[in-house]
Amino acid sequence: MKETTLKQIAEQLGISITTVSKALKNYTDVSPKTRQAVLDLAAQMHYQPNSFAVNLRTKESKTIGVIIPELVHHFFSSVIDGIVAEAEKYGYLVIIQQSNESVSWEQKQIELLLNKRVDGLLISLSNESNDDAHLRQVIDKEIPFVQFDKISKLLGGSKVIIDDQKAAYEAVTHLIEKNCTRIAHIRGPINPQNAIDRFIGYKKALDNHQIPYDPKKVYTCERVTFEEGRQFALQILEEHPDIQGIFCITDLVAVGVLAVLNEQGIKVPDQIKVIGFSNWFMSQVITPRLSTVEQPSYEMGVAAFQLLLEQMTARREQQPLVYKTVKLPTNIIERDSTSGTF
Amino acid sequence: MKETTLKQIAEQLGISITTVSKALKNYTDVSPKTRQAVLDLAAQMHYQPNSFAVNLRTKESKTIGVIIPELVHHFFSSVIDGIVAEAEKYGYLVIIQQSNESVSWEQKQIELLLNKRVDGLLISLSNESNDDAHLRQVIDKEIPFVQFDKISKLLGGSKVIIDDQKAAYEAVTHLIEKNCTRIAHIRGPINPQNAIDRFIGYKKALDNHQIPYDPKKVYTCERVTFEEGRQFALQILEEHPDIQGIFCITDLVAVGVLAVLNEQGIKVPDQIKVIGFSNWFMSQVITPRLSTVEQPSYEMGVAAFQLLLEQMTARREQQPLVYKTVKLPTNIIERDSTSGTF
DNA sequence: TTGTAGGCGTTATCAG
DNA sequence: CTGATAACGCCTACAA
Numbered sequence A, B: 001m002k003e004t005t006l007k008q009i010a011e012q013l014g015i016s017i018t019t020v021s022k023a024l025k026n027y028t029d030v031s032p033k034t035r036q037a038v039l040d041l042a043a044q045m046h047y048q049p050n051s052f053a054v055n056l057r058t059k060e061s062k063t064i065g066v067i068i069p070e071l072v073h074h075f076f077s078s079v080i081d082g083i084v085a086e087a088e089k090y091g092y093l094v095i096i097q098q099s100n101e102s103v104s105w106e107q108k109q110i111e112l113l114l115n116k117r118v119d120g121l122l123i124s125l126s127n128e129s130n131d132d133a134h135l136r137q138v139i140d141k142e143i144p145f146v147q148f149d150k151i152s153k154l155l156g157g158s159k160v161i162i163d164d165q166k167a168a169y170e171a172v173t174h175l176i177e178k179n180c181t182r183i184a185h186i187r188g189p190i191n192p193q194n195a196i197d198r199f200i201g202y203k204k205a206l207d208n209h210q211i212p213y214d215p216k217k218v219y220t221c222e223r224v225t226f227e228e229g230r231q232f233a234l235q236i237l238e239e240h241p242d243i244q245g246i247f248c249i250t251d252l253v254a255v256g257v258l259a260v261l262n263e264q265g266i267k268v269p270d271q272i273k274v275i276g277f278s279n280w281f282m283s284q285v286i287t288p289r290l291s292t293v294e295q296p297s298y299e300m301g302v303a304a305f306q307l308l309l310e311q312m313t314a315r316r317e318q319q320p321l322v323y324k325t326v327k328l329p330t331n332i333i334e335r336d337s338t339s340g341t342f
Numbered sequence C: 001t002t003g004t005a006g007g008c009g010t011t012a013t014c015a016g
Numbered sequence D: 001c002t003g004a005t006a007a008c009g010c011c012t013a014c015a016a
Helices: A006-013 A017-024 A032-044 A051-058 A074-089 A103-115 A133-140 A164-177 A193-208 A226-239 A251-263 A297-316 B006-013 B017-024 B032-044 B051-058 B074-089 B103-115 B133-140 B164-177 B193-208 B226-239 B251-263 B297-316
Strands: A063-068 A093-098 A120-123 A145-148 A158-162 A183-187 A218-220 A245-248 A273-275 A292-294 A325-328 A331-333 B063-068 B093-098 B120-123 B145-148 B158-162 B183-187 B218-220 B245-248 B273-275 B292-294 B325-328 B331-333
Touching: A006 A017, A006 A032, A017 A032, A051 B051, A063 A074, A063 A103, A074 A093, A074 A297, A093 A103, A093 B093, A103 A120, A103 A133, A120 A297, A133 A145, A145 A297, A158 A164, A158 A297, A164 A183, A164 A193, A164 A245, A164 A273, A164 A292, A164 A331, A183 A193, A183 A226, A218 A226, A226 A245, A226 A251, A245 A251, A251 A273, A297 A325, B006 B017, B006 B032, B017 B032, B063 B074, B063 B103, B074 B093, B074 B297, B093 B103, B103 B120, B103 B133, B120 B297, B133 B145, B145 B297, B158 B164, B158 B297, B164 B183, B164 B193, B164 B245, B164 B273, B164 B292, B164 B331, B183 B193, B183 B226, B218 B226, B226 B245, B226 B251, B245 B251, B251 B273, B297 B325
Parallel strands: A063 A093, A063 A120, A120 A145, A145 A158, A158 A325, A183 A218, A183 A245, A245 A273, B063 B093, B063 B120, B120 B145, B145 B158, B158 B325, B183 B218, B183 B245, B245 B273
Antiparallel strands: A292 A331, B292 B331
């Protein structure tokens, strides 16, 4: 435990702490000679500024917090890569916490991060979060924060999202162009904005192609799992044996659907076409390879951090915060599960 | 920006900062009356101790760092769940960093965390890490640290591992019991200890069952990917068309193998049996469902934190550190890919 | 039971 | 160019 401090350097060199500090921070008003001496000794003694003291003094931790529903998720971890890469450029450390899709956990994580006094917060809401009381405190304390992917429309602040309606519209249109007319939708839970928007996109696509909307062809996930995909697939086969296409809220659900279709000997894409959402890693290793909607995950992370950085600097300079919403483009990836037309 | 401080509470109540501090920390020498008054006002003003100041004063951050090769990994994220759950009990925050399987990144992350002055470090080494120079500084600075899963045998300190040799031995024996005699092994890179141990387990299993070891049936991954699984599968089919069993270093590789076998119309498990390692999530949703070796990931996280905690408390109390190695049990999960005998 | 004083390691202001 | 000096907010002997 021999942590080097400014004081030690100062004593060894017989100069004041102030001068050492200045030399180290490239202030102009230090003679080149003393500066060099300080620099040399500091290097030799492996001087590292004590971040605790720096934090206390500057009231900044150079740390941001990120809260996501779950870690084991190709999409989110890719977003995180983007955040971390960008944050690093500006010397920020990223603390990642997961909410496990639960509001109470989300709340807890927020408090934890605020207690640690992170400089800013990046949040993707849990499915359970339909009200935003627990986010109010973040706003009230005026902590810079940005929502991404799964957001609350009600809440102010900056946001980075994709155009879920448009993306879903395109996915369903993709099926329609393959001559599917009887199309089911396995949708996400009722709360999350993106589940709602994707559902709307599904409906619009049907409308615009003169296909009657049939609420019986819509199935609502609660937890968006592989198992739910399986169950709904079985249900669909029973209730709509003539179904031609299935648009799933997420790749994981689509994989569940494919598993059932495989088991039942139903040919994909010859008999039924399936499209997922998010381009999860698994979708390209499964048989048949799954068509899906690609979301720019890495870019989302980068954009989210940039918006956050804007807020953090604005705050430091006592300037008013400007809130922005960035919408990132998506695109359809056609693989085996939707190839060919009927 | 109205952070409440002890001073503010003290002023409002017309008492000293010291008393406020004591009251808040349940010291005995404060009159019940003042204590209550302090507690009430503190609650009302939403007092939160400034962690920067506390850190500086106590020289502790109540934060630990975790470095893992990659985030998107069912095994690691489950380990992390264990770490986080356990850490939370003792009021520790967990900062997760990934090394991306690169030594230089690993090094960088370590420095970052040391600069942040985490109280302890949990590390699972990257595949690239064959020497441990970058870990020396951790030891030299006497930062409590524990290695888990992918460890360096050379390095001191506490460790949490599984018995890779035994686990691999059991996996291969499982194949042998299904009457496989011609068994290939797709192994991991040369550096990581666990790849070495699994390979040794493979060899021992053959030996003990009077099956001659054939180095030509061993294939070495460099990056342990789905793609490598595919390529080696093709190679195996060509070089050893009579192969009966394949033991893969990891489920991801096994999934690549299965993809090729599916494409080629080779029946698993009827013609070839495949077993993976780690019980990755995907292994149970793929067709055919993959047999594998289950590692106690969550428990590993818990154990790792506990060992770390021991070190951290020992250190705080100026006691000598005792290093331990904990070995966790594994077990075979039989699914479709190895069912039935020849 | 309460309060005073010193210090954790930095940074910033202001004289010299 | 250099260096006292005073914070930042909290903790903890030691006095009163």
